[in-house]
Amino acid sequence: MTEPAALKLKDMLKKQEILSSGHRMCAGCAAPTIVKLMGMALRGPTIVCEVTGCLEVATTIYPFTAWKIPWIHVAFENAAAVASGVIEAIEVMREKGRWSKEHVDVIAIGGDGGTFDIGFGAISGMLERGHDVVYMCYDNGAYQNTGIQRSGGTFRGQETTTSWAGKVSPGKEQRKKPLAEIVAAHRTPYVATVDPYHHRDFITKFRKALEVEGPAFIHAFSPCPRGWRSQTGKSMEIAKLAVEVGLHPLYEIFNGTEYKMSGPSRRLKELRPLDDYWKTQGQFKHLFKPEWADFKRGLQEQVNDDWEILKKKCGIE
């Protein structure tokens, strides 16, 4: 029996929740919201494999757990491999008559550290093997769990505890890895970027990811008030802004080649200036100093260029 996704508020309220309240995530953290939105998309029995990270440690402090569906954590870099093991084992046990349930969805979840960096090899392996797993990265732009260290998902100009802004440094100087596109380059059947503010878009895409045969990848933008030094009540606004300034454009990639811009990004007449985004967070405040004016202009140009390239890929002129 396949349950429908809950897209309307009244259906959302009825959908069985997968993460209970009482977990220890920070106030204003978007990750629990992301998990709840994921829950709205589920179609039935589901197993979650998670990497080490904020969400893992703060939802499963023994002897408590906030998870209402089967959940496993092994290590920082291996949720994709664990998920491969789960899915293959279920298939073979079903063949041997030892697994009675009709269908079980397997989801792997990782933060940006566990996905962009340390778990990257395992994800690539899972994609290459074509395992029918939805991998979701909740990207809060740094190793927030261990103390806000830079990751491959950290933006240029972002200050972290390993990319300090100082007299001679404007924060992180390197680009963010284009992870969704790297994943898509494996000819992954379905890749989508999502944002918790645009919750219907999020749930719709997550459901597509579950329904597609073979691997799917969801890249979720996840504001982190503690690491970003933003107000706890502003996370959804910041998530909305990230789409509007073009730092986290919303799109889908089918089979690694076919790009489709999603509504919230497609409807933008033009990008809002990055300043609007940066000024909401302490981690970018150094960028407003006069000495970084040129650097800041460079960042804006880069985002503008990336936006144009993406529009072209999506067939929007």
Add this chain to the structure above:
Amino acid sequence: MPLSPKPLSNVTLTFLLLTRLRLKCSDAHVIAEDTIIVEDYQKFAADGEVHCRVIPVESEHSAMSACIGSSAVGARVATASASAGLALMWEILYCAASMRMPIIFTVANRALSAPINIHNDWSDTYGARDSGFIQIYTQSCQEAYDTTIMAFKIAEDHKVLLPIMVCIDGFILSHNVERVEMLPTEAVENFLGVRKPFITLDPENPITMGPLALTNYYFEFKEQQDRAMEAVPEVFAKVEAEFEMMTGRKYGMFEKHKTDDADIILFTHSTLGGTAKATVDVLREKGEKVGVVRLRMFRPFPTKEIVEVVKNAKAVAVFEKCRSFGAPSNPLALELRTALYDLEKRPMVTDFVIGLGGRDVPPTTIIEGYEKTKEYLKKGKAPLYETLGVRK
């Protein structure tokens, strides 16, 4: 009633045998692409002999991770690796043991880099001796085959629920050609039955596996793990007794060879045990009172039983293929000395590090260690360890 074993098979390679065995009796077999087992799999698949999924993972780290995932949903799982591959798994070895996943892991013992070297020593699994895996070292293809069958049953027992490394000396045994009595598939299936997991990832009864446990609970997890290890000898004996009923073969936690009246006992394991026994047979002909204890189970270490066998000897000469850099002696001797420490009258322990990186250990090296031990006994004093068979 003992079953009659299948007629002797053709000569074959241990790895081929073990692969065939695992493909028959496990649900999932997880391997990195660089092992010969992948090639073997294709061969067995072509013959319709495969009854399990093979997950060809991109690294050994992912291999052990996928093993845990498969084991967590209730499948019977096996994998294989050696040396650097084992080292890459390191972190996840601890997870496998601490999460109480009964995974069977064949290790071809090989040297660790650098310099890169593909040959046999025991540095790899000795390094993993505190990972929480049970470790059993084997001497022949037959023993490796039999031990692997028994390992599933020991690991999956609810008193144990720990993963097991079945260790075979790299190349010396892993690529050895030997006649082996193979069991009929049905006999193995009847012996093992279907795995009955204690608890699984089940959507109808959702649980959280691998949580965070801090200062208030972590230690209790470790206490339980320790108890599981303590339960191993009893379960091992029970499983081996059943196996003996079926095959007439048993091996024990260690093998004694001419130890009853021995003044000096050689203490070692794996294929080196064979060399030691052959050497001892020659020394016995010359009237020397010498014997061998060939250890099989290194984790858990059969402390009491070993003490019982060696306590009346004048000396125990340890031969081991590992150097624990900076340590007062080396893994095997360290365990033995700890085991003997509380005796009022202890045999002298000598410790010879031999055969690193596949350096050949001929009987003459064993005799050199034996003669040195006799000399040290006369002097009443021995070094804590020394290396033999190396340019100094």
